[in-house]
Amino acid sequence: MAKRQRNRKEQLAEVIRESHEQWKRLRENGGNDPFWTDGVNLNLVRNHIIYGRRLCEEELQEGDYPEEYYLPLPEKVPPNYMVKGDEIRRKTSELMRNIKENPDYIGLFGKSEKSQKEVEIIKYISGYSQSISEDDLVAMRRFIHWDFSGMMQSIKEELRDITPVAEIEKSLPEGQLSIFDLFNI
Template identity: 35%
Template structure:
């Protein structure tokens, strides 16, 4: 018999929290900023609180079976599920970023714009998606790498940024040698007899 009127099914809550802990331990979460260990210990606190509420609401002889399930252990705050899978996906995403036509366009033309225009177009921020991921891989920052498991959102950002750069009015563009590819800088020097020399300098 319960000690007080129960409007919340604490046994069901405890069952859900145990299941949630087990799932996160094996598969992790999609939390963009906190490691799985932090979330696991938070769920563990919920389990402890669920048990306390059962103790306050039930007579000991009426405790539900789930109450006797062992409380999960505390884990390292930095624990991450699927660590190797996350590392592999991050490297694959970075390779896609670097090979992406729009990303390469942004890199080649980033110096064509003033700082104010680059800020308006979010050029540096978009480039930072790829350079940031490269840094996360080098430092083995799993929670940051996990944000790139599905690269489509970032690839879409490259596409949108490149399109905005192409649509920017000419008066906002400043020509830079960085904007030319090697092929564009490969002038034909074979016809030297057409050169005009002035003061020791050859004018092309």
């Protein structure tokens, strides 16, 4: 049986309904956008709803608008709004405290020579520390998902793999040496 082709009214109804659902999810749970605040994304989805309504007005007769057209338009939110700001701050502070108490992190500063990855980790942590002091919730939200202990473990394994194993040298006999003694022949 052939699939029934949806008419334009059904298509627009779906666009508006999905945008409303997305807006509700963002408003309740916040987003995961690594660069933009929840407020910016909520207003973007709100604009999608407005656009869907405008398409209804342009393409359909007024009495033929879908039910979704009449759903209340979500409010506009401030662009810097973040849904779970206090939770993000709490988790980030807790994570930063755990990292700064971590012996691997403390050990990085005792080393005179650091690998490139160790330097990068120090820079990341410094940047995230700065995001906390500046209350940059978007950067802090990225930090919450950062796997510090996994990165430290991979660095340890990498350094262990490249560190040469010292060969135990046979001590030379005392007294007169021959050329054979020098080359372990």
